[in-house]
Amino acid sequence: MKKRILTGDRPTGSLHIGHYFGALQNRVTLQDKYDTFVLIADVQALTDNFNNPQKVRKNVFEVAMDNLAVGIDPDKSTILIQSLIPEIAELTVFYSNLVTISRLQRNPTVKEEIKQKKELFGESVTFGFLGYPVSQAADITAFQADLVPVGEDQLPMIEQTREIVRKFNQIYGKTLKEPEGKVGEYPRIKGLDGDAKMGKSLKNALFLSDTPGIVEEKVNSVITDTQKIYLRDIGHPQVCMIFYFHQIFNKDALSLIRQECKLGKRGCVACKRELASTINEFLEPIREKRKYYGNKPDLVKEILMQGTERARKVAKDTLRQVKEKMFLNY
Numbered sequence: 001m002k003k004r005i006l007t008g009d010r011p012t013g014s015l016h017i018g019h020y021f022g023a024l025q026n027r028v029t030l031q032d033k034y035d036t037f038v039l040i041a042d043v044q045a046l047t048d049n050f051n052n053p054q055k056v057r058k059n060v061f062e063v064a065m066d067n068l069a070v071g072i073d074p075d076k077s078t079i080l081i082q083s084l085i086p087e088i089a090e091l092t093v094f095y096s097n098l099v100t101i102s103r104l105q106r107n108p109t110v111k112e113e114i115k116q117k118k119e120l121f122g123e124s125v126t127f128g129f130l131g132y133p134v135s136q137a138a139d140i141t142a143f144q145a146d147l148v149p150v151g152e153d154q155l156p157m158i159e160q161t162r163e164i165v166r167k168f169n170q171i172y173g174k175t176l177k178e179p180e181g182k183v184g185e186y187p188r189i190k191g192l193d194g195d196a197k198m199g200k201s202l203k204n205a206l207f208l209s210d211t212p213g214i215v216e217e218k219v220n221s222v223i224t225d226t227q228k229i230y231l232r233d234i235g236h237p238q239v240c241m242i243f244y245f246h247q248i249f250n251k252d253a254l255s256l257i258r259q260e261c262k263l264g265k266r267g268c269v270a271c272k273r274e275l276a277s278t279i280n281e282f283l284e285p286i287r288e289k290r291k292y293y294g295n296k297p298d299l300v301k302e303i304l305m306q307g308t309e310r311a312r313k314v315a316k317d318t319l320r321q322v323k324e325k326m327f328l329n330y
């Protein structure tokens, strides 16, 4: 039997290049070797979008299409909608007994995200948001995943899952598998604004579905080296966000770009134009595939429904084992 992968995205917006290099690239490559489950985490998305359910609903299809567009093959991988698998919610309830409030409050990603969401949560965060790592542990273990390809920000969730698994197995007997996390080539892509993380909810993202014109606009608005005003000024690529993205998209030309910039032989306008054009070339095949699926909404729906049905069988089997161990098999 193939080893399993569980991975996924929150339907809070379209996917961006941070997702691609942080997680999607890995999941596409690994789908040949692993039995891969791609979970669209609508229940988790509601923990900080409970007041905007339409947004979550709309983005379930967007995120499914993004996954298909980058090469997730529905014949190899299973794409599923979290809320259609109530077994995950049941597991979350059982696991919530195995985690303390202070442990959740210490989770560095949760801590950081609570800070970012002050406007929504005010002084006290909701039970649901604080507990989302527990529901993520349920997502992962429902499929008895061996491997979880994620961006760096999600590694604390995998650690928390491993702790829950160990505790469960210790109290109730060996039942659950301890998963490993796997980060991509670029574990944390920065935002266009220079923020430490490109995030779809942070308004600093280059989306996989952006049109060539939007890519040009966004790249143009990126702040470069503030000390370089004229073409002939000496540049400092190490502090320039355009150079940062050249490092990802223009690896072959990197030493030339660095040298020209440092010698004042390269202007920022041309440098931006070059970057936008490389990004557009990279995105073109993804856009094409997205268009293909965009014209076939019924097919996308069928892929999601069939995937969810298959996934539910697996989750049901795990829940049966869990309940048996917990003397809940009436």
Ligand code: ATP
Pocket (backbone or CB within 6 Å): 008, 009, 010, 011, 012, 018, 019, 021, 022, 023, 149, 150, 151, 152, 153, 154, 186, 187, 188, 189, 190, 197, 198, 199, 200, 201, 202
């Ligand atoms: P949100 O702001 O709503 O949380 P997000 O952009 O963080 O959205 P998620 O759906 O939470 O996206 O994350 C999906 C996957 O992509 C996760 O594995 C996450 O670690 C990874 N990821 C997200 N942003 C980045 C990034 N900037 N660099 C690398 N990986 C990322």
Ligand code: MG
Pocket (backbone or CB within 6 Å): 010
């Ligand atoms: Mg996130």
